Amino acid sequence: MAIKKNQMIKLNYELKINDEIVDSNLGTDPIEFTYGTGELIPGLEKRIEDMNEGETKQLKVPAKEGYGEYNEELSEVAPIEAFEGIDLQIGMVLEADTESGEVVKATVTEVTGEEVTVDYNHPLAGCDLDFTVTITAIV
Missing domain, CATH: 2.40.10.330 (Thrombin, subunit H)
Incomplete structure:
Protein backbone atom coordinates (compact mmCIF):
# COMPACT_ATOMS: atom_id res chain seq x y z
CA MET A 1 0.00 0.00 0.00
CA ALA A 2 1.52 3.32 -1.09
CA ILE A 3 1.62 6.30 1.21
CA LYS A 4 -1.40 8.61 1.34
CA LYS A 5 -1.88 12.07 2.84
CA ASN A 6 -2.36 12.23 6.63
CA GLN A 7 -1.06 8.70 7.23
CA MET A 8 1.45 8.14 10.03
CA ILE A 9 4.76 7.00 8.54
CA LYS A 10 7.75 5.40 10.24
CA LEU A 11 11.00 5.86 8.36
CA ASN A 12 14.67 4.99 8.73
CA TYR A 13 17.20 6.95 6.71
CA GLU A 14 20.82 7.66 6.00
CA LEU A 15 21.78 11.06 4.62
CA LYS A 16 24.97 11.58 2.63
CA ILE A 17 26.46 14.72 1.15
CA ASN A 18 29.28 14.16 -1.34
CA ASP A 19 29.43 10.47 -0.31
CA GLU A 20 29.93 11.38 3.38
CA ILE A 21 27.33 10.29 5.95
CA VAL A 22 26.09 13.40 7.77
CA ASP A 23 23.03 11.96 9.53
CA SER A 24 21.42 8.59 10.06
CA ASN A 25 18.95 6.77 12.25
CA LEU A 26 19.80 3.30 10.92
CA GLY A 27 19.90 0.78 13.75
CA THR A 28 17.73 2.99 15.97
CA ASP A 29 14.04 3.83 16.22
CA PRO A 30 12.52 5.20 13.01
CA ILE A 31 11.29 8.78 12.84
CA GLU A 32 7.51 9.12 12.88
CA PHE A 33 5.60 11.81 11.02
CA THR A 34 2.26 12.50 9.36
CA TYR A 35 2.67 12.46 5.60
CA GLY A 36 1.58 15.58 3.74
CA THR A 37 1.76 17.97 6.69
CA GLY A 38 5.18 19.49 5.96
CA GLU A 39 7.09 17.74 8.74
CA LEU A 40 9.79 16.58 6.29
CA ILE A 41 11.78 18.67 3.85
CA PRO A 42 9.60 19.07 0.74
CA GLY A 43 11.86 17.22 -1.70
CA LEU A 44 12.10 14.14 0.49
CA GLU A 45 8.39 14.04 1.22
CA LYS A 46 7.60 14.28 -2.51
CA ARG A 47 10.00 11.44 -3.35
CA ILE A 48 8.65 8.91 -0.84
CA GLU A 49 5.05 9.34 -1.98
CA ASP A 50 4.89 6.13 -4.03
CA MET A 51 6.85 3.98 -1.59
CA ASN A 52 5.34 1.00 0.21
CA GLU A 53 5.87 -0.39 3.68
CA GLY A 54 9.14 -2.32 3.85
CA GLU A 55 10.51 -0.67 0.70
CA THR A 56 14.00 0.88 0.56
CA LYS A 57 15.06 3.48 -2.02
CA GLN A 58 17.96 5.77 -2.74
CA LEU A 59 16.68 9.28 -3.32
CA LYS A 60 18.46 12.45 -4.47
CA VAL A 61 17.00 15.73 -3.23
CA PRO A 62 18.40 18.86 -4.90
CA ALA A 63 19.36 21.74 -2.60
CA LYS A 64 16.42 23.92 -3.67
CA GLU A 65 13.98 21.18 -2.51
CA GLY A 66 15.90 20.45 0.67
CA TYR A 67 17.27 23.25 2.84
CA GLY A 68 17.37 25.77 0.01
CA GLU A 69 20.12 27.36 -2.01
CA TYR A 70 22.91 29.10 -0.10
CA ASN A 71 22.14 32.82 0.24
CA TYR A 120 22.06 32.47 9.15
CA ASN A 121 21.79 29.87 6.36
CA HIS A 122 20.87 26.33 7.40
CA PRO A 123 24.12 24.32 7.67
CA LEU A 124 22.95 22.14 4.75
CA ALA A 125 21.81 25.03 2.53
CA GLY A 126 23.23 24.68 -0.96
CA CYS A 127 23.83 20.94 -0.59
CA ASP A 128 22.27 18.23 -2.71
CA LEU A 129 21.08 15.49 -0.36
CA ASP A 130 21.47 11.76 -1.03
CA PHE A 131 19.10 9.70 1.11
CA THR A 132 18.71 5.98 1.58
CA VAL A 133 15.20 5.61 2.98
CA THR A 134 13.30 2.59 4.32
CA ILE A 135 9.58 2.88 5.08
CA THR A 136 9.23 0.69 8.17
CA ALA A 137 5.50 1.28 8.72
CA ILE A 138 2.47 3.00 7.19
CA VAL A 139 -0.31 3.37 9.75
Whole structure:
Protein backbone atom coordinates (compact mmCIF):
# COMPACT_ATOMS: atom_id res chain seq x y z
CA MET A 1 0.00 0.00 0.00
CA ALA A 2 1.52 3.32 -1.09
CA ILE A 3 1.62 6.30 1.21
CA LYS A 4 -1.40 8.61 1.34
CA LYS A 5 -1.88 12.07 2.84
CA ASN A 6 -2.36 12.23 6.63
CA GLN A 7 -1.06 8.70 7.23
CA MET A 8 1.45 8.14 10.03
CA ILE A 9 4.76 7.00 8.54
CA LYS A 10 7.75 5.40 10.24
CA LEU A 11 11.00 5.86 8.36
CA ASN A 12 14.67 4.99 8.73
CA TYR A 13 17.20 6.95 6.71
CA GLU A 14 20.82 7.66 6.00
CA LEU A 15 21.78 11.06 4.62
CA LYS A 16 24.97 11.58 2.63
CA ILE A 17 26.46 14.72 1.15
CA ASN A 18 29.28 14.16 -1.34
CA ASP A 19 29.43 10.47 -0.31
CA GLU A 20 29.93 11.38 3.38
CA ILE A 21 27.33 10.29 5.95
CA VAL A 22 26.09 13.40 7.77
CA ASP A 23 23.03 11.96 9.53
CA SER A 24 21.42 8.59 10.06
CA ASN A 25 18.95 6.77 12.25
CA LEU A 26 19.80 3.30 10.92
CA GLY A 27 19.90 0.78 13.75
CA THR A 28 17.73 2.99 15.97
CA ASP A 29 14.04 3.83 16.22
CA PRO A 30 12.52 5.20 13.01
CA ILE A 31 11.29 8.78 12.84
CA GLU A 32 7.51 9.12 12.88
CA PHE A 33 5.60 11.81 11.02
CA THR A 34 2.26 12.50 9.36
CA TYR A 35 2.67 12.46 5.60
CA GLY A 36 1.58 15.58 3.74
CA THR A 37 1.76 17.97 6.69
CA GLY A 38 5.18 19.49 5.96
CA GLU A 39 7.09 17.74 8.74
CA LEU A 40 9.79 16.58 6.29
CA ILE A 41 11.78 18.67 3.85
CA PRO A 42 9.60 19.07 0.74
CA GLY A 43 11.86 17.22 -1.70
CA LEU A 44 12.10 14.14 0.49
CA GLU A 45 8.39 14.04 1.22
CA LYS A 46 7.60 14.28 -2.51
CA ARG A 47 10.00 11.44 -3.35
CA ILE A 48 8.65 8.91 -0.84
CA GLU A 49 5.05 9.34 -1.98
CA ASP A 50 4.89 6.13 -4.03
CA MET A 51 6.85 3.98 -1.59
CA ASN A 52 5.34 1.00 0.21
CA GLU A 53 5.87 -0.39 3.68
CA GLY A 54 9.14 -2.32 3.85
CA GLU A 55 10.51 -0.67 0.70
CA THR A 56 14.00 0.88 0.56
CA LYS A 57 15.06 3.48 -2.02
CA GLN A 58 17.96 5.77 -2.74
CA LEU A 59 16.68 9.28 -3.32
CA LYS A 60 18.46 12.45 -4.47
CA VAL A 61 17.00 15.73 -3.23
CA PRO A 62 18.40 18.86 -4.90
CA ALA A 63 19.36 21.74 -2.60
CA LYS A 64 16.42 23.92 -3.67
CA GLU A 65 13.98 21.18 -2.51
CA GLY A 66 15.90 20.45 0.67
CA TYR A 67 17.27 23.25 2.84
CA GLY A 68 17.37 25.77 0.01
CA GLU A 69 20.12 27.36 -2.01
CA TYR A 70 22.91 29.10 -0.10
CA ASN A 71 22.14 32.82 0.24
CA GLU A 72 25.20 35.08 0.64
CA GLU A 73 22.95 37.84 2.01
CA LEU A 74 22.27 35.74 5.12
CA SER A 75 25.85 36.16 6.30
CA GLU A 76 26.80 39.26 8.29
CA VAL A 77 29.76 40.80 10.04
CA ALA A 78 29.29 42.31 13.50
CA PRO A 79 31.66 43.98 15.95
CA ILE A 80 33.19 41.53 18.40
CA GLU A 81 31.89 43.67 21.27
CA ALA A 82 28.37 42.45 20.44
CA PHE A 83 29.45 38.98 21.61
CA GLU A 84 30.98 39.99 24.94
CA GLY A 85 31.19 37.12 27.42
CA ILE A 86 30.91 34.42 24.73
CA ASP A 87 33.89 32.16 24.05
CA LEU A 88 33.49 32.31 20.27
CA GLN A 89 34.57 29.28 18.25
CA ILE A 90 34.34 28.70 14.49
CA GLY A 91 31.34 26.44 13.83
CA MET A 92 29.50 27.22 17.06
CA VAL A 93 25.77 27.90 16.72
CA LEU A 94 24.36 30.98 18.40
CA GLU A 95 20.67 31.64 19.07
CA ALA A 96 18.98 35.04 19.16
CA ASP A 97 15.44 36.33 19.43
CA THR A 98 14.05 38.51 16.66
CA GLU A 99 11.83 41.52 17.36
CA SER A 100 8.81 39.27 16.73
CA GLY A 101 10.02 36.76 19.34
CA GLU A 102 11.13 34.15 16.81
CA VAL A 103 14.34 32.27 17.64
CA VAL A 104 16.96 32.33 14.88
CA LYS A 105 20.22 30.39 14.74
CA ALA A 106 23.49 31.57 13.26
CA THR A 107 26.78 29.74 12.78
CA VAL A 108 30.04 31.52 13.59
CA THR A 109 32.17 31.31 10.44
CA GLU A 110 35.02 33.74 11.22
CA VAL A 111 36.42 35.53 14.26
CA THR A 112 39.03 38.27 14.12
CA GLY A 113 40.26 40.59 16.84
CA GLU A 114 37.60 43.11 15.87
CA GLU A 115 34.77 41.34 14.04
CA VAL A 116 32.66 38.19 13.99
CA THR A 117 31.07 36.75 10.86
CA VAL A 118 27.85 34.81 11.40
CA ASP A 119 25.84 32.84 8.85
CA TYR A 120 22.06 32.47 9.15
CA ASN A 121 21.79 29.87 6.36
CA HIS A 122 20.87 26.33 7.40
CA PRO A 123 24.12 24.32 7.67
CA LEU A 124 22.95 22.14 4.75
CA ALA A 125 21.81 25.03 2.53
CA GLY A 126 23.23 24.68 -0.96
CA CYS A 127 23.83 20.94 -0.59
CA ASP A 128 22.27 18.23 -2.71
CA LEU A 129 21.08 15.49 -0.36
CA ASP A 130 21.47 11.76 -1.03
CA PHE A 131 19.10 9.70 1.11
CA THR A 132 18.71 5.98 1.58
CA VAL A 133 15.20 5.61 2.98
CA THR A 134 13.30 2.59 4.32
CA ILE A 135 9.58 2.88 5.08
CA THR A 136 9.23 0.69 8.17
CA ALA A 137 5.50 1.28 8.72
CA ILE A 138 2.47 3.00 7.19
CA VAL A 139 -0.31 3.37 9.75
